[in-house]
Amino acid sequence: MSNFNSGDDTQTVSKTRKKLQEPDFYKIILLNDDFTPMEFVVDLICKFFSKSAEDATTIMLNIHHEGFGVCGVYPLDIAETKMNQVNQYARSNGHPLKCRIERN
Numbered sequence: 001m002s003n004f005n006s007g008d009d010t011q012t013v014s015k016t017r018k019k020l021q022e023p024d025f026y027k028i029i030l031l032n033d034d035f036t037p038m039e040f041v042v043d044l045i046c047k048f049f050s051k052s053a054e055d056a057t058t059i060m061l062n063i064h065h066e067g068f069g070v071c072g073v074y075p076l077d078i079a080e081t082k083m084n085q086v087n088q089y090a091r092s093n094g095h096p097l098k099c100r101i102e103r104n
């Protein structure tokens with residue numbers, strides 16, 4: 001808001017500007033383990049993160065070698081839902097694969 005006073009030679013301009021609030025984004029991170037089959041991880045990445053088989057394979061191999069890897073970045077509510085879906089899907093298929101989220 002601006003406020004201009006005239007009538008003498010002084011002038012006051014006051015501005016109140018609300019900072020735009022950036023939405024928080026969260027990385028979805030898959031952790032490596034020694035037991036979950038590579039093919040299962042590739043299929044899971046395709047299924048939950050809409051990646052091509054080629055991209056999913058690259059991500060899976062990166063996790064396998066580095067210990068963890070990012071599959072996507074989403075707003076908190078979507079990230080939490082996907083994390084829960086992935087953990088549930090792995091568990092119900094008898095695999096120890098773990099998914100976490102981390103603020104971006």
Ligand code: TYC
Pocket residue numbers: 030031032033034035036037038041060061063064097098
């Ligand atoms: N390390 C697993 C294996 O050798 C493959 C794997 C990759 C498991 C990524 C989990 O998030 C993971 N079968």
